[in-house]
Every structure is written in structure tokens, then in C-alpha cells.
Amino acid sequence: MPPFRRRASVIDADRVDEPTQDPDRSADAADALALAEEAEAEAAEADAIAAAARARARAIRLRRQAKAAGGDESREVEVTAAEVEALATDVETEADEASSDTEDSADAEQDVAEEPSKEKPVRERRRWRIGRILKVLAAGIAFACTCALITLSVLMVKQHRDQAAEQQRSAEYAAAARQSVVTLMSLDFNKAKEDVQRIVDNSTGQFRDDFKNQADDFIKVAQDSKVITEVTVNTAAVESMTNDTAVVLVSASSRVTNAAGAKQEPRSWRLSVNLQRDGGQIKMSKVEFVP
Numbered sequence: 040m041p042p043f044r045r046r047a048s049v050i051d052a053d054r055v056d057e058p059t060q061d062p063d064r065s066a067d068a069a070d071a072l073a074l075a076e077e078a079e080a081e082a083a084e085a086d087a088i089a090a091a092a093r094a095r096a097r098a099i100r101l102r103r104q105a106k107a108a109g110g111d112e113s114r115e116v117e118v119t120a121a122e123v124e125a126l127a128t129d130v131e132t133e134a135d136e137a138s139s140d141t142e143d144s145a146d147a148e149q150d151v152a153e154e155p156s157k158e159k160p161v162r163e164r165r166r167w168r169i170g171r172i173l174k175v176l177a178a179g180i181a182f183a184c185t186c187a188l189i190t191l192s193v194l195m196v197k198q199h200r201d202q203a204a205e206q207q208r209s210a211e212y213a214a215a216a217r218q219s220v221v222t223l224m225s226l227d228f229n230k231a232k233e234d235v236q237r238i239v240d241n242s243t244g245q246f247r248d249d250f251k252n253q254a255d256d257f258i259k260v261a262q263d264s265k266v267i268t269e270v271t272v273n274t275a276a277v278e279s280m281t282n283d284t285a286v287v288l289v290s291a292s293s294r295v296t297n298a299a300g301a302k303q304e305p306r307s308w309r310l311s312v313n314l315q316r317d318g319g320q321i322k323m324s325k326v327e328f329v330p
Contacts, residue, residue, distance in 0.1 A: 208282070213275040215321035216287035216312045223326060224270040224293055224308070231261040243315055243322040267296045283316045288329070 222241050226234050235254045242250060250257075273290045280286070289310045295303045313325035 208280060208285075209277045212277050212280055212285035212287055212314055212321065215314055216275050216285075216289050217272045219312055219314070219323045219326075220272055220289045220291050220310055221270050223323070224268060224291065226261050226266070226268045228261045228265050228267065231258045234261075241322055242324070243317040244324040246323060246325050265297060269294050269296070278311075284324075285314045287312045287314060 219241055222237055235258050239247060239251050239254065270291055270293045273292060275287055275289045278286045278288055289312055291308045291310065292305045293308065294305045309329040311327045311329050312323060314321050315324040316322075
């Protein structure tokens with residue numbers, strides 16, 4: 040066998056195991072090794088071609104010598120030339136096989152080296168997709184939390200305003216009920232007409248109409264009795280209410296003084312007063328005495 044032929048097994052035996060490196064450096068090392076093996080194969084092939092050329096040149100010289108000689112010596116020279124040419128052919132064939140083996144080995148190693156480089160973009164794309172999905176999810180969660188906080192804040196502010204408005208209406212209705220009871224039950228025979236007119240002005244609806252129709256009789260009774268009634272409201276609580284109406288329970292006490300100056304013992308009263316807004320003012324629409 041010619042000294043220029045070098046099998047892949049010999050190349051593999053000479054190769055020293057390298058420490059584990061990252062994919063990029065491994066790929067560079069594999070490429071460098073493949074290039075070295077390819078250069079070595081090309082050199083071996085060039086040596087084989089040169090050897091084959093020398094063998095063919097020798098065969099040509101031997102044929103020329105055979106032509107110049109004659110008889111048995113010519114036949115021997117022809118045989119030697121044929122052997123030399125066959126040897127040149129074998130050398131070329133082996134060189135081609137060695138080159139093919141080296142190329143196959145280099146291709147295989149290049150394929151193995153390219154596999155990590157192909158897998159790397161796939162992993163990078165996968166990580167990029169996962170990162171993008173996580174970013175979208177985080178943005179969605181943040182947006183949902185922001186919307187929830189805004190909604191909660193709006194509801195809290197609205198609830199606070201509703202409670203404040205309800206408390207204001209309740210206080211307004213309670214104050215109106217107190218004043219209505221004092222106006223209704225306080226009576227001075229010296230100014231009975233003014234007291235009755237004040238009751239009419241602070242009432243509305245059917246209650247106002249009924250009281251107005253009986254106003255003259257009420258004035259006459261007050262003047263004839265010659266009494267003065269003083270009323271004090273103890274408590275007032277809203278039982279129910281809407282934006283324009285309310286029912287208020289009132290606890291009051293009255294003291295009656297006659298013309299001679301004699302005072303009676305205070306009497307306690309419980310009243311249910313219906314109130315209604317009329318022209319921007321809260322007025323009595325119904326009054327009932329509760330046992």
C-alpha cells in the first residue's frame with residue numbers, strides 16, 4: 040500500500056477527545072477539523088495522482104524500449120510496462136477511494152456539528168415565544184387589576200356619596216317633621232288666626248284642603264277656650280323615605296296654660312308625620328297620632 044493513503048480510522052485514532060464546550064465553539068472546532076482533513080485528503084490525492092503519472096511515464100518508456108528491442112526482450116518489456124500501468128491505475132483508484140472516504144467522514148462530522156447549530160435557533164425561537172406569551176399575560180393581568188381597582192374606587196366613591204346624600208335627606212326630613220309638629224300643636228288664643236294660617240302654609244295635599252275648610256271653626260274654639268299650648272319635640276326618627284317623600288315618627292310633649300295662668304301637667308304625644316316636597320319646601324301631607 041502506498042505511504043500517501045491514510046484511512047479515516049487512522050485519523051480518528053490520532054484525534055484526541057476534547058473537553059465539552061459550548062455549541063458555538065464545538066461547531067468552530069468541528070469546522071476546523073473538517074477543513075484539515077479535507078486538505079490532508081487533497082494532498083494525499085495529489086500524491087497519488089503524481090505517483091500514477093510517474094508510473095504511466097515509466098510504462099511509456101518501457102514500451103519505447105520494447106519497440107527498440109526485439110524478440111523475447113521486447114515481450115518482457117511489454118509485460119513490465121503493462122504491470123506498471125496497472126499499478127498506476129490501482130494507485131489512482133485507491134486515491135479516489137481515500138478522497139471519497141475522507142469527504143464522507145467530513146460530511147458526517149459537519150452534519151453532526153450542524154445539528155446543535157440548527158437546534159439553537161429553535162430553542163431561541165421557543166424561548167422568545169414563551170417570553171412574549173408571558174409578557175402578554177403579565178400585561179393582561181396588570182390591565183385587569185388596574186380596571187378592578189378603578190371600578191372599586193368608583194364604587195366606593197359612589198357609595199360614600201349616596202350615604203352622605205341619604206344622611207342629609209334624613210336630617211332634612213327629621214328637622215321638617217319637628218317644625219311641622221310644633222307648628223301644628225302650638226296655639227295661642229290671642230293670635231289664633233295667624234297660628235291657623237301658619238298651619239295651612241306648612242301643609243299640602245288633602246290634609247291642607249281638609250284643615251283649610253275647618254279653619255274658621257278651629258279659630259273660634261281656640262278663642263273661646265282662651266288657652267295657650269306650648270309644644271316641645273323630644274325625638275324624631277325617619278321611618279322611611281324617598282327623594283321627595285318621607286314618614287317620620289315624632290315624640291313630643293305639650294303644656295296647656297289657661298287665661299287665669301293655671302298650667303296643666305305636660306302630656307306626651309307620639310305622632311306619625313307624612314312629609315312631601317312641594318315647591319322646594321317640605322310640608323305636611325298627613326298627621327296621625329300613634330298610641
